[in-house]
Amino acid sequence: MTKAYAAQSETSELAPHPIERRELRSDDVAIDITYCGVCHTDIHYAENDWGGTIYPVVPGHEIIGKVTAVGDNVKGFKVGDSVGVGCMVDSCRECSSCEQGLEQYCLNGMVPTYNGEDLHDKSVTYGGYSEKIVVSDRFVVRVPEKLDPAKAAPLLCAxxxxxxxxxxxxxxxxxxxxxxxxxxxxxxxxxxxxxxxxxxxxxxxxxxxxxxxxxxxxxxxxxxxxxxxxxxxxxxxxxxxxxxxxxxxxxxxxxxxxxxxxxxxxxxxxxxxxxxxxxxxxxxxxxxxxSLIGGIPETQEMLDFCAEHNIHCDVEMLDIQNINEAFVRMKKGDVKYRFVIDMDTLKQS
Amino acid sequence: MTKAYAAQSETSELAPHPIERRELRSDDVAIDITYCGVCHTDIHYAENDWGGTIYPVVPGHEIIGKVTAVGDNVKGFKVGDSVGVGCMVDSCRECSSCEQGLEQYCLNGMVPTYNGEDLHDKSVTYGGYSEKIVVSDRFVVRVPEKLDPAKAAPLLCAxxxxxxxxxxxxxxxxxxxxxxxxxxxxxxxxxxxxxxxxxxxxxxxxxxxxxxxxxxxxxxxxxxxxxxxxxxxxxxxxxxxxxxxxxxxxxxxxxxxxxxxxxxxxxxxxxxxxxxxxxxxxxxxxxxxxSLIGGIPETQEMLDFCAEHNIHCDVEMLDIQNINEAFVRMKKGDVKYRFVIDMDTLKQS
Structure with a gap:
């Protein structure tokens, strides 16, 4: 079984494609990732349990980071904002589900944060076990200041x-x-x-x-x-x-x-x-x-609710270098209750 | 297999108990039955398909009739009123379901119209294949004048x-x-x-x-x-x-x-x-x-809705003498769409 996610985390001499993020489109938000939660789904994709994994795969859909740049038409975010990205990075935006803010039920199929296909250039999407990500503003949420960003990461999925x-x-x-x-x-x-x-x-x-x-x-x-x-x-x-x-x-x-x-x-x-x-x-x-995850407006509502009620996820912090060990422990149910990768450790590797 | 329902319809020399209806309690309504729909459940009870049938059994829970007497405290009905009785004749009236008018989900168990046990004297309840029935006013509904009473009978269950x-x-x-x-x-x-x-x-x-x-x-x-x-x-x-x-x-x-x-x-x-x-x-x-049948307030609402929208059940009229043949045809799905017994035929037998 190829474990590209591991290969990527263990060497800095990667093919440029998976790490290079696209040029900003007018609605794009460029994000430096600070934390990424580790979901059991990440293991299933990394190990191709469900078939269909496109290698190299970069898992991670519980993403917290800082905005580093925005496209020309982005009104809702500016450089320096603390933001999050969850399980989706795009959808058709026109169907009855999308119109209701239920992008997870997009009738034309939502684009998952990793192992998906970009609707514009058909490139593969790569997730949050990474230094950067570029995401259309509709699929970016604001992280309230009151939330500890590391403990907020798993809120984006769990x-x-x-x-x-x-x-x-x-x-x-x-x-x-x-x-x-x-x-x-x-x-x-x-x-x-x-x-x-x-x-x-x-x-x-x-x-x-x-x-x-x-x-x-x-x-x-x-x-x-x-x-x-x-x-x-x-x-x-x-x-x-x-x-x-x-x-x-x-x-x-x-x-x-x-x-x-x-x-x-x-x-x-x-x-x-x-x-x-x-x-x-x-x-x-x-x-x-x-019920499947939640829509983007509701994800923002949930983060605001967490800030109001002082809710966060119980996490164990993880260096990216230990991701394989974390996967092994998760398979045994040995984590209380979510691993979160400190992405600074990727930059240091 | 004992078929007491048949025995009862074929002779007038029955033990008095199943036909005699109780003395009126203060909340009781005495009804002369004019029509009774035939539900598939009637067959299951008559033939003891589910076990638990108490013979003699008098099936029938799609009952239409005329009020002949009322108890001292009955305010909502008077002699001559056209009324209906469905699948239930009592419930605890105190639980959260009963308080919401959802007597069919009574937490203490509703009393079915036949083969049930009266909450006051523990007698067995007998249904609508009969000349008369006595039912507490809470479980009696008003049949709007606009409805054809024969075609209204199956509304009480179907x-x-x-x-x-x-x-x-x-x-x-x-x-x-x-x-x-x-x-x-x-x-x-x-x-x-x-x-x-x-x-x-x-x-x-x-x-x-x-x-x-x-x-x-x-x-x-x-x-x-x-x-x-x-x-x-x-x-x-x-x-x-x-x-x-x-x-x-x-x-x-x-x-x-x-x-x-x-x-x-x-x-x-x-x-x-x-x-x-x-x-x-x-x-x-x-x-x-x-979902299970419906509560009494909603049953009244449904009858009123039928009157307003000119809705009735498609029925085939039946003489009580032919009930066994009707059962045979129903088992083959050969009825469009509900048999209704003309109870005058019982009085004539």
Missing amino acids: GITTYSPLRHFGVKEGHKVGVIGMGGLGHMGVKFAKAMGAEVTIFTRSESKVAEAKRQGADNVIISTDDEQMEAAAETFDFLLDTVPVQHDLNPYINCLKVDGTHILVGLLEPVDPALQAGALVMKRRVLAG | GITTYSPLRHFGVKEGHKVGVIGMGGLGHMGVKFAKAMGAEVTIFTRSESKVAEAKRQGADNVIISTDDEQMEAAAETFDFLLDTVPVQHDLNPYINCLKVDGTHILVGLLEPVDPALQAGALVMKRRVLAG
């Missing part, structure tokens, strides 16, 4: 992926929200749901994680492998935010939803196995829903 | 089961609604969605049903067994009302939903097989939802 569905499906004060999974996404889900006024329960498989769940701010913890605890929780939740990215039995969780409750999937666990018991939806008018 | 989710999930003018299945429920779904201003498509397995689907008022027809037609319909529907009561592959239908589209199940098809592809929910923020 943050918006959990914030967006909680907002869209209507989590409000007094709701009971369960968060399934305690990883990078799950721990952000807890923070957001708490800040929205909900009573939050973490579902975890292991008794050993109860203390950590409470430290994360959960009001309650349910051991999902304990049938008695799961039965006792029947029909008590308004929302479940399911961040588990692998196949698991949805039925015991759906049983925990009240009438009109909503189980939100943000991981790709297809197909659903064991089989979904549809009667549990019908008998209580429950909803099973999915 | 009608409300399709009206309620279309309303609850927000079908409005301009939406594209697909109705899956062309039976008693499906044909009502078409009428309601049309009256709500939607463009309606019927999904049917057979080319032979296209003309009938158009006659029902469908703007379009898609042959669901034709992969090309299904592919062409990808991402074009806001709502799908799935009335198919047996297992079927949901995935090709969910693929027909737009971003934020909703697939509504009203049949009990559990477990979902073939497996649900959860990614199709996540990638487009789609929703899979269930």
Whole structure:
């Protein structure tokens, strides 16, 4: 398996193309990257788990940096601004989804931050494990001063992926929200749901994680492998935010939803196995829903919400030279809760 | 298999209990039944398909009749009123569902119109294949004068089961609604969605049903067994009302939903097989939802809506003496679209 991301981080004698960023178009923002979060998706692309990786690949879609230049028509950003770039760098901008600010659901397909194809020159897009990036202003968000930029990086993926569905499906004060999974996404889900006024329960498989769940701010913890605890929780939740990215039995969780409750999937666990018991939806008018990251206006809203509520991601800082070790640790679930690369270490290499 | 429902309809020398209706309680309404629709559920109970049938059983939960007496505290009904009774005759009235008028989701369990247990005296409830019924006023609805009472009977189950989710999930003018299945429920779904201003498509397995689907008022027809037609319909529907009561592959239908589209199940098809592809929910923020009949206030709203929009059920009239034959025909899907028993034929027997 070619690991171009590693090759790039270990030598400064690279072919110029992946590092050189394009000349500024009129709507472009040039960014010096200061921090980049490490998402599990980065591993899947680096190792071509899903097929379709175009090597050399430069992963990274949780990008924080400073504006170094802007194109002629850019009004919203100026040199020196602290900005972020998430999972997308372009979309058609004309379809019904784009018109609603839901670029992630662009009917013509959004352009991912890396391993995508630029809509103008058909070049491959390269992500945030890099010194610089050039992105159209529509896909750049402002990072509020109150946020620690390193701890803000993972908000651009892990943050918006959990914030967006909680907002869209209507989590409000007094709701009971369960968060399934305690990883990078799950721990952000807890923070957001708490800040929205909900009573939050973490579902975890292991008794050993109860203390950590409470430290994360959960009001309650349910051991999902304990049938008695799961039965006792029947029909008590308004929302479940399911961040588990692998196949698991949805039925015991759906049983925990009240009438009109909503189980939100943000991981790709297809197909659903064991089989979904549809009667549990019908008998209580429950909803099973999915959600993918979030749109650009909502990403800005989320960052502002984080500044207002003093929310950040729990991170472990990483030198780019240790990225391979970080990948190994992430595969074991050994990170609390997101690695963030200090991009100065790339410049020093 | 005991067929008590048949025995009852074939002899007038019955034990008095099932036919005798209780003395009026202060909130009771006594009703002389004029018409009763025949629901597939009636067959399941009569033949004990689901277990739990208490014989003798008197099926029927699509009841229309005239008030003959009312209890001391009944304010909303008087002798001579044209009224209806649907699938429920009581509930706890105190839980959060009951407080919202969602008695079908009563947290303490609603009392079904037949084969249920009366909350006061623990007697078994008996349904509408009968001369009379006595029901608490909260569970009685008013039948608008404009409605043909025979054609209104199936509105109390087939009608409300399709009206309620279309309303609850927000079908409005301009939406594209697909109705899956062309039976008693499906044909009502078409009428309601049309009256709500939607463009309606019927999904049917057979080319032979296209003309009938158009006659029902469908703007379009898609042959669901034709992969090309299904592919062409990808991402074009806001709502799908799935009335198919047996297992079927949901995935090709969910693929027909737009971003934020909703697939509504009203049949009990559990477990979902073939497996649900959860990614199709996540990638487009789609929703899979269930819905069960409807609450009492909404049932009244539905009847008023039918009067306003001149909506009724397509029925075949039936003498009670032919109920067994009707059951046989229903099992073959041979009815357009609901049998309704003329209860005068019971009095004549």
